[in-house]
Amino acid sequence: MYLWDAFKSYKSFLRLLAGSNACAIVPAATVTGAAAAFVNCKTCRIPKALMLAGIRLELNRGGTNTNRHPVNTKVRIPAGMACTLFVAYFCVGVMRLPLFALLIFVPMSAASQDVFDYLFRSASDLGKSITDPFFELARGILQKTEPILITDPDAIAANKGVDYYIRYKGYPVETHKIRTKDNVTLTLHRIRGAPGSIPVLLQHGVMSSSFDFVANLRSQSLGFILYDEGYDVWMLNSRGNKYSSESGRTKKHFYEFTWDELAAYDMPDSIDYVLATTGHRKLHVVGHSRGTTIMIAMLASKPEYNQKIRLAVLLSPVVFLTGVSAFVQNLITVFSNPAVRYAIDVWTENRPLFTNSRADLAYFTSNPSLCSARLCPFANDLSGILLSNNGNHNQSRLAVYSTHFPAGTSFNDLKHYMQMYHSKRFAYFDYGSTARNLHAYGSVRPPSYDLSKVTAKMLIFYSKDDAFISVEDGARVSQLFKNNIYKNTAILLPCSGFVHMDFLWSVNAKKQLYNMVIKRMHEYDEEHRRR
Template sequence: MGASATHSVLLLLLLVAAAAANQLGRTTQLQEDAVLTCPELITKYGYPVETHEVITDDGYILTLFRIPYGRDSATKTANPKPAYVQHGLLSSSDDWIIAGPDKAFGYILADAGYDVWLGNARGNKWSRRHVSLDPEKAAFWDFSWHEMGIYDLPAVIDYILATTGTKQLHYVGHSMGTTMFYVMGSERPEYNAKIRGAFTMAPVAFQANSKTPFIKTLSVAGKQLKVLSKLMGINEFLPNTELNAVMGEKLCRDTAPTQAVCSNVIFLVAGFDSEQLNTTMLPVLMAHFPSGASTKNFLHYAQSIKSGKFRQYDYGSIKNLKKYGSLKPPAYNLNKITAPVALHYADNDWLAVPKDVAKLHAKLPNLIGKFRVPFSKFNHMDFIIAIDANELLYDLVIRLMNRY
């Protein structure tokens, strides 16, 4: 689909959304799963849940949700196997459970005997707090996935290990959750020893071949967007609000004539795969996603696409010289990632394109392996919401985890 067609679809969605918002009334009936919070959903489906808070070294307050064992109390063991599961860009812990029991990876992992910890990166709806900074001010949002890798992941890992009394854990990440891990492994290499195995879904590091129109547009107009966002005070991108749920019900339910538009917006970002999308769950997905992120996150990814390199944030030559001691930002040294890493990728992923995954594969020193999802249309979001994700992906991931 060309750029003009892409813009037309996005514009249509915005126009319909505006019309729906103008007609919102108290009679709107939302699906229960669209209204319930992450811990409420976990409880609803018969799983135990705990809420934990972690404070990073730079003061961000992160929320974790723990599913210590599965629906069957027999999965509760004296020697828990902690697994830290980290979401992607604009996402939250909710993404790992909204597909429901027997479908969502968070539940499947708990039923497989793992002590599951669902992370929330700084800036999303569950981690929108700081010990001193105000999220209504620009200073709060001065971070990208670099800071998530060097601050968020180490703080969470240390907390989980201290709480469970274990020395190592499994790490599972999707999209930005993989990027964060590669940053940590490169910049905080001492944490490699705390990882039993890292299972990275839709791995995002190198992005020269990214196909998604939105991020590619940012890579071209990144400087203009940076200036514009500062002038307009736009530091937070697509926060989660109550309107998400109402719009999802109005626009994306099975009887809505606009449901196809909802699907196409997902496909324009992730890659087209109507066969694996459960359209009935779209209102629930829309209620929980997007969950907010910093504008700087998007700019950092746009820089990666434009440069073709996996490196730190580019502030411009003068600021780079002051911050890094060089005109260009330093590249992440992937040779320092000594933890075992599995790469799970898909042919139809527009964000983690196989050619870029192959480049990452060649640079990681301790690989469990590179595993292609055996379905040619599998896309970037399918790693989380595909109808057959269990058979196509999760069963293999858990088998591999059981070996480490």
């Protein structure tokens, strides 16, 4: 790893910060950041308090303050909590920064790399053993603030789990555990419809969970709306999120999965389970973001499942990534840097990436206590990746969302998307090793999925302001599957400011999106009922 590559990565990181509309999330495990936050810890003011619990730095672009929701600048952080977090972050930085610097600036032979790998992993393991107890303690301290800070009854209920929350909302709920063919336990949450009602399987995106389909009010959440329309609603939790992290395989290899495994096992095995349980031969499948990737990959690699799907509903379909926003491009550049990628690989070994369900760094940027006090990233626009200040969101539900987001994934899952961006192919995961690729695929280069085998009828929806899926990429998907589209329903949503998570969280999604989805589903069901 040479200095120039490190410098390019650093420049991308600065562009990443500069491109943020109102705030940026900076990794908290830096000695300087922790030290700055530690100063005057008894009366830490924003952004110092946020640097400690985040870190979140508010930025202006072009001299204009874009933060439309200013937060209280007199928030106090208990000294004990400040000390706990400071020690934890200090240990993280001290244990890894010298070796990480060595990786960046010193070219190495193969033998030296093996020695370095051993030293770095040993330091990382030691660092985890030191910092994890501090993270757990800090998490416990924050959780003790929940009875004081969390006042929204929905957030309180959501914090107790999806099944409790659905029951609290007055709907019948069941929790189903299934074992995939590769020995992973998945959790499906079911809002059970009337006897004989047609099943619908909902598949979430990256770092999400079944909760995101019921996160808004009853009249705004797709899961509840589908049940009210007479459907039997099944919500899948993919492996690696907070509800599906049990595995019969060794824990060491569990978090090496990509969306290849989700397409090969999670979705098809869940479809088989739902059909066997309900007695139906076909079901509707709705996917958002990565959920669409999984669906397309499954239908291409297991074409027999085309016959098991009534309508495949693609919300923000991720098949091509040629038109992502500048913010996302810079994010990909940072995470594609070999040194950064290696460090994250080591840090996330045997554990998920980005989950607030445990003492992970993500918890200290997104949890119900912080969001109730409007101190979490959701309080501002993150360059259109999650939310935007355009009237599509109920800002009072930030704490509700943060009970389950982020819900966790693997770093390989994100690397697979980075490979899609760089290669411009819808292909299997590249292990970065000739031997591993040959063993997995019989070829040095991972093969592309054969999209000609996708024959299921589809509904496709995409928007103009999605940071991940550009209008051009959405139109390209629609053109690719033009013979599959049911009743010409490949729609560029006309509303402006409709961003990636609006497909699930927008208060206007029912009017702008769900009504058409349900109309087409009813029409399809009626047509095939007559046959």
